[in-house]
Amino acid sequence: MALAAARSHVGRVRSDNQDSGYAGAHLFVVADGMGGHAGGDVASALTIRRLRDADHEHASPEEALDDLKGMIQSAGEKLQSTMREHPELVGMGTTVSGIVRVGDRMAIAHIGDSRIYRYRVGALTQITTDHTFVQKLVEAGRITREEAETHPRRNVVMRVLGNIETHPEVDGLIEDALPGDRWLVCSDGLSGVVGESRLAQLLGQRRDAGATADRLVQEALSHGAPDNVTVVIVDVDESPDSSVEPQTVGSAASEIDYDAAEPEATPMSLTQLLLHPVQARQQPAYEHFEPESEEYLAELLAEHRRWKLRRRITWTVGVALAVIAVVAGALGFYAWTQTHYFVGANDAGYVTIYQGVQSDVGPIVLSSEVQVTDIELSELTEFEQQRIEQTINADSLDAANQIVDRLEVSSP
Structure with missing residues (x-):
């Protein structure tokens, strides 16, 4: 070996x-x-x-x-x-x-x-x-x-x-x-x-x-x-x-060739x-x-400082743009959620119309009550109660009100 x-x-x-x-x-x-x-x-x-x-x-x-x-x-x-x-x-x-x-x-x-x-x-x-x-x-x-x-x-x-x-x-x-x-x-x-x-x-x-x-x-x-x-x-x-x-x-x-011209790099x-x-x-x-002269080292160090500054500026601008993009995206997403409505029940047990979407993002709530009706969940038929508990989506406030109007109340 x-x-x-x-x-x-x-x-x-x-x-x-x-x-x-x-x-x-x-x-x-x-x-x-x-x-x-x-x-x-x-x-x-x-x-x-x-x-x-x-x-x-x-x-x-x-x-x-x-x-x-x-x-x-x-x-x-x-x-x-x-x-x-x-x-x-x-x-x-x-x-x-x-x-x-x-x-x-x-x-x-x-x-x-x-x-x-x-x-x-x-x-x-x-x-x-x-x-x-x-x-x-x-x-x-x-x-x-x-x-x-x-x-x-x-x-x-x-x-x-x-x-x-x-x-x-x-x-x-x-x-x-x-x-x-x-x-x-x-x-x-x-x-x-x-x-x-x-x-x-x-x-x-x-x-x-x-x-x-x-x-x-x-x-x-x-x-x-x-x-x-x-x-x-x-x-x-x-x-x-x-x-x-x-x-x-x-x-x-x-063999050493003293007369050979220096070739170019191959692309x-x-x-x-x-x-x-x-x-x-x-x-x-x-x-x-x-x-290793002091003058040349000083020149290189000055160039290095400029390079570091350019990198820092580029990094800062990049981070700022990323943050702006995230914030803009979040605001845009929130605005989109507020164009939606759904019908559900509030904690008191009354049928309620909500603006937004049912999902939340961490601590951020993406829905709010816009209209609480006088209809109690217990007054509805068993089928309607299940629908309300699962929530019913609507494209607009008018559409949500129409859903409420069509709810069937159980017979006494």
């Missing part, structure tokens, strides 16, 4: 795959090239090819972490030199999320918005933190995680490898690895469309690593897959399997629109990188 597997798919909308992934004996990593920038596929491919050199045994997790972070920075330098040699690629960048296993520890390095999850004893935990604008808003308590999923700036990445930053900060941490743990490294093509509860469910089905990776990709495709999807699964056994056949997927698995087909209307309507723009 394979303990690790890597899979990558172009998705249902994009026409090229700008993701790259790698699963080896010790190293497991995903790089998501920046969509919308020239050479996103080049950026992810160059990065993965550089990081593959970290797939070897390390003396300690601390050494592995330093090695992985150093190679990520080295890959960033390679991207910078490539952009100088190929000006048409200026602006390319990539996320990187990688793990190096050292015995029962995991050395983790991360930059961007690809993610690393750990599934342990039925619980899924996101290990990395997204370097995005909306994540900053979540951490500041300005929005919820649910609001972040539909925020108009959810695709603004604040930190990536390459692009215009020469030496961006790379997050690093070390986590324990227990037998039975299952680790997932993925691009946002998966995490952006498949919720964590569903990810946990699929990871918990205990298929082998390859079958699980295939199933996760299919799940993203079933949700419309508007972005490339790359998945790396790592199952923790008692010890790493150094005999694992390394797998390279996505752009890094093919959604009619089938896509019918089967995945939500994804079709909310299809995100290409990921967009902006540096």
Whole structure:
């Protein structure tokens, strides 16, 4: 049974795959090239090819972490030199999320918005933190995680490898690895469309690593897959399997073409629109990188405040219109009930003409006495008494009076 597997798919909308992934004996990593920038596929491919050199045994997790972070920075330098040699690629960048296993520890390095999850004893935990604008808003308590999923700036990445930053900060941490743990490294093509509860469910089905990776990709495709999807699964056994056949997927698995023009996104087909209307309507723009400058953050925060205000106004107007519609409907219904009459008996036992309808709505009474006759219910024939007790409907007051006039009194 394979303990690790890597899979990558172009998705249902994009026409090229700008993701790259790698699963080896010790190293497991995903790089998501920046969509919308020239050479996103080049950026992810160059990065993965550089990081593959970290797939070897390390003396300690601390050494592995330093090695992985150093190679990520080295890959960033390679991207910078490539952009100088190929000006048409200026602006390319990539996320990187990688793990190096050292015995029962995991050395983790991360930059961007690809993610690393750990599934342990039925619980899924996101290990990395997204370097995005909306994540900053979540951490500041300005929005919820649910609001972040539909925020108009959810695709603004604040930190990536390459692009215009020469030496961006790379997050690093070390986590324990227990037998039975299952680790997932993925691009946002998966995490952006498949919720964590569903990810946990699929990871918990205990298929082998390859079958699980295939199933996760299919799940993203079933949700419309508007972005490339790359998945790396790592199952923790008692010890790493150094005999694992390394797998390279996505752009890094093919020859790098520095001269290829960036293709346009493929329009959604009619089938896509019918089967995945939500994804079709909310299809995100290409990921967009902006540096973490104070000026730009201030601009984004000002835009966010305007967005919140628009949402609040829209919500308030919507609620007001709903209340008006309910009140108008209630008034209209009440007015309609008052065009009806019926003949019944009051509490004193006298035949009475009522305006309205027999039914009440909660505490609201929909009928009222308009005329109490001098006819006692007990004076009527048994048949007429039953009719009056069940009430007799009338279309008008005159019609109600005619019903009263036709009532038969019992013989003395």
